[in-house]
Amino acid sequence: MTGGPKHFAKWAALAADEDHPDADLTEETFRVRLTTGDEALLALWSRHLNDWDFAESAPWAPDVPPRTPQRRAAAYDRLRLGEDLRKVLDELVRVSEVPGATVITREFTPWYTPERAEARSFYWRAYERKLRAKGWSPEAVAGLDEASRAVVERLSDPEQTAARKAKGLVVGYVQSGKTANFTGVAAKAVDAGYRLVIVLGGTLNMLRAQTQRRLDMELIGQENILRGADPDDVDSLVGVDYVGDDEEWPEFVRHGGRPSTRGAFDIERLTTRDNDYKSLAQGIRALEFEKREPTRPLHDPSNLHHAAARVMVVKKNKGVLEKLVKDLKQIHGILGELPALIIDDESDQASVNTSNPKKWEQGRTDRTAINKLISELLGLLPRAQYVGYTATPFANVFVDPSDGDDIFPSDFLISLPRPAGYMGVQDFHDLDSAVPHEERTYTDSQEKAHVRGIYDSTGDRLQEAMDAFVLSGALKLYRAAHGVPEGPFRHHTMLVHESVKKDDHAELALRINSMWHEAGYASTAGHTRLAALWESDHAKVSEARAAGLPVPASYEELRSHVSRARQLIGSGSRPVIVVNGDSDSYFDQLDLDFDRTPNVWKILVGGTKLSRGFTVEGLTVTYYRRTTQQADTLMQMGRWFGFRPGYRDLVRLYIGREEAYRRNETADLYEAFEAVCRDEELFRGQLARYAELVDGRPQLTPSQVPPLVAQHLPWLKPSARNKMFNAELVEIRSPGEWVEPSAYPAAGAAADLRHNVEMWKPVLDRLDAPPVTLAGGGTTYEALVSTVDHDTLLKVLCELRWSEPRQFSPHLESLVEAGNLNAPIDDWVVIAPQQTSGRRTEGRVLGSRPLSLARRTRRRNDLFGAISEPKHRPSVLRIAGSGEAPHGNETVESLVRPRRGAVVLYPVVEGDPVLSTDGSIDPRRLVMAFTLVAPGDSARAGRGLLRFRARDNGRSGHAIVDLQDS
Incomplete structure (x- = not known):
């Protein structure tokens, strides 16, 4: 029932006549099959109902907001279902009343209609199937469908005659799965006609390779990777990655044959898991697109939808990007016809100019090499679309004046909703709790359940944090032995973050290593200490928050699992790993590839590399003392945010609190995080209010966002002294x-x-x-x-x-x-x-x-x-x-x-x-x-709720203007 719900009885009768003349497709049979456990039928209808619930625009239900009981009722009315069946469906497929993405946008010409999206959806459907196979719920898939659609529909139509760029920014949450969104965007974009996708993925080979593998596994698929090679013929697999050395190769998407033989188009990779972009030696030919109609441009539909797409995942490295720019400069003609999409992961890292407010105040902005090269890429590709992804809404892409004409998100800003199952600031802070502090319990207080100070009456609690790490590892093993799937417990890590100095890291790692070997986890004293922590902490928290997960009745049930956890953490006589290098060779020798290493059970010590860009899988215990004055840096340090399926109740954060502040040893980091988080949540809430259209037009555009950011962080100002915000905020109602x-x-x-x-x-x-x-x-x-x-x-x-x-x-x-x-x-x-x-x-x-x-x-x-x-x-x-x-x-x-x-x-x-x-x-x-x-x-x-005045009406789309011209 594509295009919206249709009269169920008529549709069923038509289906019975054409395909199954003897089938009983009455509403009563449908209801009985649902209530007696027909899982395939329930899954099918869960998908349809969630698609209809989540659709932001539904021509069949105008003026009925999505994700509401009213939208569901409108779907039932279109289906003409009886009350009994409605009640059964409501019980089995509950309406997900989660918020959708917040979209701040300029006015644009709609082109990505539901009909067009449905007609060309080969790679999106494959990705959708993969997500369901991974265990994504129907509502999660539907939410991603709508959020990725919100991005794609604001790009330029790849078939249009005139070349036009669009630039946007997608704001997620720290460690919240932004990759899933941009994979969905890439899938829909190539389906729609974008034929070159450049993903800027990390500043290290390891991070780039992780992004490459994710796209290969969930989007590009086995057939495009093999390119005709026989997976059973060793000789034909020379140079093919994954086959034979990646245990998850069988889980890579399969398309049932080369997509070009199935009415779609192939994807050619210009980078692989092990090879970043090096040169277009084969690449100049790789960007030679065959045209079915040679006299027509590539972007003409007669050519576009028969051409293979090219995908590359490129490290944000000056040398690599210089090679790409140099090679593209050698290609003439076709670039002006080529619809291209640039996806910039962690767009506030390396891509933009200095984010140091002190330099802004001094009127100094050093244009970074990466920023300059991205601008060159956009200049070489007249039909390129730029979409940045970040987790920090206060990233300086909003305010850096030199970005006003290159990667500033002048066309759209999309704030993604907090995903289900995500542990974020609300799970570590009692924001707006009306319960008096002294009356809070493990049940109603996030802080009491998950947060611990770094000192107690006996001094430093680092040993306790290590004990919590061992204990939580044992609990994961206990749960795995009692029927909980082991997937979420594959990796188990602890993070210790005190300083940015490498000498301090070495000293701290040595101290932790000594503490580990002196902890006596196999001794009576060690078990006594762990049993006491179990009774005083973990048993109580898990009783309140385990949500049906297996919990031992006593510490004795954990003893054998403690021994196994100790063995896993101490394997190779190396319980501690220092993570502070800048080079790829450094990370290669760490053996910290969470994708390719079966089990990483370690204590990680480090500084900046642990605060940005490096995803710590299985993170359960964090001991955190470092401080910073920059809000976006502080938020990026929140490595303890993320998805913790099966062990949310075990997560512990040891962080600087008031007692440390009184000792003048560190600021109250916990409350500093809370202050930043409040700013962030308030800002997201403001965007949601201002995203509502007034008389069908936006009341806030992306170029008007910088003054709003400055309301929260006054040091966010235009950097050069001769620059200012073009949009001046006059009134907020x-x-x-x-x-x-x-x-x-x-x-x-x-x-x-x-x-x-x-x-x-x-x-x-x-x-x-x-x-x-x-x-x-x-x-x-x-x-x-x-x-x-x-x-x-x-x-x-x-x-x-x-x-x-x-x-x-x-x-x-x-x-x-x-x-x-x-x-x-x-x-x-x-x-x-x-x-x-x-x-x-x-x-x-x-x-x-x-x-x-x-x-x-x-x-x-x-x-x-x-x-x-x-x-x-x-x-x-x-x-x-x-x-x-x-x-x-x-x-x-x-x-x-x-x-x-x-x-x-x-x-x-x-x-x-x-x-x-x-x-x-x-x-x-x-x-x-x-x-x-x-x-x-x-x-x-x-x-509207906002009123602005422009300093230069002739450049209303510009975020920044020259002071002397205003």
Whole structure:
């Protein structure tokens, strides 16, 4: 039933008449077969239903959003299914209400229609089958289908007459399977007509070879690799990779014969697993495309869909790319007709210019060799499309002015959703948890379950981390012996990351090696220590989080598996491997190829090479002390993020916490990660809001993204002093949304701090009534409450001083403009939460009644992390009419009014407060922080949430313009 669901009864009758005249294809038979375990039938319908659920555009269900019960109901209506069958299908194939990809795009001409995609889908279907064979669920495959379609449809039509480039960026999550997305993009692109695919895959041969193998295995397939060679004839296999030395060769995609003999086209590899791009000696001929119609260009459909595609996976290396550029320069004529796709994996590594903000501030940007060569490639291929992939949304591709005319994603920016089964920041931090810290358990606290400090009362916990590594390895072996598939347990690793200095690595590795041999894992003392860790930690966490996986009743059931884990880790008398080299020869001698090595059970010690580009398979325990000041570098260090099937409950992160900070040994890395992650998640959420079309047109384009990034990280500025963002952000409207400014004046600006506190005095003076109890979301808290009219609050906000004014000014502009709307803001409820615990600290502010003082810390660049407390949010959002359901709290409900907003005040102190004898606090030592929620009914249909003005309207697609020209 391609093209959408059709009338089931009519389709079944037609199928019965033509193919199976005696078949019983009634709805009742269908229902019975589903409920009695017909797995093939259920798999088929799971695929169809998920395809219909996920389709972003469905002509058969206009205006019905995807991945919703309403979309599923629309499909049932088209099928005309009865209620009983609908209920059975809903139970067996549940609606996946996961978010789709967020797409920020320029307007484009649609060409990749569902009909066209269906008509030419040979390699995509092969890849789809491979994913299902690997165990991907129907909803995961459908999600990838839609996410990869979102990329391909924004490339230029490979058949079009005019040559046009498109440049885009796909943002995933660290260790989240971005390769799967770009493999899907490559499959659909070659099906659609792209005949040269260049994948820039890593800065080391090992990383490039991993990407090559993945594409060969899941996309290109056995027949294209063999190129007619007989797999049973040794002589014919000379120079053919994988056959005979890769145990997974039988798992490589099979097409049932050379694709060119099956109505499709072959793929010729210009690189192999062992050979990067070297020269087009055979390659100049390899790029000579035969045309069925010699008088017509290659991109004409009569030629394009009969020509073989060429694929190369190229290392991001100056010498390699120079060879490729040199060879392409020797080819004339055909390049102008050749639809090409450049996929840049880890596009913020090597591909762009310096990401050092200090150099930007000094007006210095050294154009990197790789960046220059990628630009040359784009220049040589007039029909080339560039798609970068990264895990850091704040990558400098958004802001580097020299990239404004080459790899800046001027056409589209796609933010991929967090995939199912992925362990990311939400799995290591209790973001927005309303449960008090002291009441959290292994069940409701991610931090309590997975995160440990690097010190305890006895000192360094490195030995404990090693014990956790041995213990978790034994638990993996236990699970494998009790029926859990061994695949996820093939590799088992621990990462120790303390420094970028190689001398430190050698010293640390020697220390760990000595600790390993002195740990006594085969002795009574060693077993006693592991048993204690099992009882105090792993047993409790697994009881709460093992989710049906086998868990031993006692440590005694693990003893034999501990012995085997010790043997695997210590094999070759080498439990520790240092990973800090820069050369391919260095990595070759490590024997760390996770694809070709049967089992890697080791402790890895290193620095930068462990923080970027190097995927550590089977990572279960991380001991992490290194710090950095750059947000994107910090996120790339999150090697503990990723997929952990079968052992999520065993993952442990030992990381610098406050006790280390007090020792002046390392910053609180855990909270630094949380601050960056909050910025990242907030930014992704903003993109999702702004991606919605207004009157059928985008309200945000990629060239307008850089000013938004700068709202989060003020040091992200155009690098050269004579450059500036072309798009100037004027207004952000956030009706019903939580707005939390963080760029307050720092301690050195005492006069600004005092000024801000004085501006709030008219509001503070009104907080004179006794505290009331507010509730929402299952929590209650005490607060001082008052109301002020809109003009009074606006006067306060307009007079405030900021360390980064542009962070709040677009929000302020929306409040100023609110008076010009059809639904203006009448007034604001002001809420000052009051602590009730015995540990609370109170102070008078400019003669006010005692107010609870909140302690907060700036994490970087004078920005605070989270200021508000999650338990305050439900009641505040309800009062401001954000769509929250009534909470049942009489006080909250009495405050709800149309056209009313809410403000929460947090008098913030940094460090220990100093109070005068009458309990007052010096306003020069106080940050009067606040959050606000504008009335939800202040939105106006047909008006976007953002307003920009361009400095140069003639270059509206440019992210950066010259200052002197504006």
